[in-house]
Amino acid sequence: MDTFAATTITARTCINSFPRAGGADDVQSHVKFGKIGFGWNQRGQSSYKLRHKSSNRTRGSRGVSVYAMADSAAAVDQKTEKFVVPSVQKAWIYKEYGAAKDVLQLDDGVPVPEVKEDQVLIKVCAAALNPVDFKRRQGKFKATDSPLPTVPGYDVAGIVIKVGSKVEGFKEGDEVYGDINEKALDNPKQYGSLGEYTAVEEKLVALKPKNLDFTQAASLPLAILTAYEGLERAGFGPGKSILVLGGAGGVGSLVIQLARKVFGASTIAATSSTGKLEFLKSLGTDISIDYTKQNFEELPEKYDVIYDAVGQCDKAVKAIKGGGSVVALTGAVTPPGFRFVVTSNGSVLSKLNPYLESGEIKPIIDPKGSFSFSQLVEAFSYLETCRATGKVVISPIP
Ligand SMILES: NC(=O)c1ccc[n+]([C@@H]2O[C@H](COP(=O)([O-])OP(=O)(O)OC[C@H]3O[C@@H](n4cnc5c(N)ncnc54)[C@H](OP(=O)(O)O)[C@@H]3O)[C@@H](O)[C@H]2O)c1
Secondary structure (H helix, E strand, O other), X not given: OEEEEOOOOOOOOOOOOOOOOOOOOOOOOEEEEOOEEEEEOOOOOEEEEEEOOOOOOEEOOOOOOOOOOOOXXXXXXXXXXXXXXXXXXXXXXXXXXXXXXXXXEEEEEEEOOOOOOOEEEEEEEEEEOOHHHHHHHOOOOHHHOOOOOEEOOOEEEEEEEEEOOOOOOOOOOOEEEEEOOOEOOOOOOOEOOOEOEEEEEHHHEEEOOOOOOHHHHHOOHHHHHHHHHHHHHOOOOOOOEEEEEOOOOOOHHHHHHHHHXXXXXXXXXXXXXXXXXXXXXXXXXXXXXXXXXXXXXXXXXXXXXXXXXXXXXXXXXXXXXXXXXXEEOOOOOOOOOEOOOOEOOHHHHHHHHHHHHOOOOXXXXXXXXXXXXXXXXXXXXXXXXXXXXXXXXXXXOO
């Protein structure tokens, strides 16, 4: 057991603002935090109650109903007013590699990770899924993986509840978001973000954009960092043209937005299936290509950069201008295409925060909405169809 001061935590904390982007209404869970309980009711409205020290009465409601919290005070030591960090938590784990339905288990006895001197401990409010999560669970990266059992999850949005001795940039109560693994494939953390608590180096997180709720913030880190790093590595910049393969996916939808708003693209084209062409347009594409009807490599337009989030580098190299390049996130690489593996970086997130806070760049959450914590297997099954639009998020985390 470990304790820290709970007095800095305010009612503002962990209350998501609604409506959420494309959010579903199937969430019904809560976040426990000190003496204040927060929750989402059936309609997805946020609510909270404040427990009076003496009377145990409740007051305050932001939303239609107050979500009852029976035991939220249990986490606070009443004498010292210190928040108690439990030694174990509820988290999803797998003890062997395999399919989601066969190996994922919800376990309420998972150790809460130790906080190293350069780390913060985060009470997870929301976590997004990425293809790397299921590829890792399928055993594709065994050689460089962390030991089993594993709590999956790279993307997190939550509240700092403890800071390591050398942490300077964050304090308890800060609302943060980030990708917890500096190198996606190189010894990723054993205790990921699909549990109540996760520990992460302060350099990998940033303050959450003020206008975004935890669900929206959790949808961003790995995908937006990948989008940004790929565009930078390709030397993308003002006046250049780009074709995004897989424009409707988690990474692609952010590549389109960054290319326009941050990098100053002249022309943006992207591919998707028929039903998503309008969505591509809404993100800012000039040319939307239906890959079920046209082969992009046979069209007359050529591009300075092709950002391939599908695995079609062999075709992509046929559609670049002389001197152009292809960013290949997955699949075989054909020169002059190149591959990179994303590096998590909190300062890049901080740099992008103004674009998010101004609404120029928007988090995209799949129309199926966020999945509840108990629906993780279902959420992975959906992501693994490779048909998601934007991001699949697990929220709230209890
Ligand atoms: N190297 C790295 O650092 C790195 C980082 C992040 C991701 N990745 C990899 O990049 C890939 C994409 O990641 P993601 O998170 O964006 O995946 P995602 O969100 O699951 O992508 C789903 C999207 O892909 C689209 N799609 C599927 N086949 C397509 C095709 N033939 N042409 C055009 N669009 C197609 C789908 O649109 P339709 O339904 O319209 O087909 C869907 O909207 C994954 O393989 C992932 O592992 C690598």
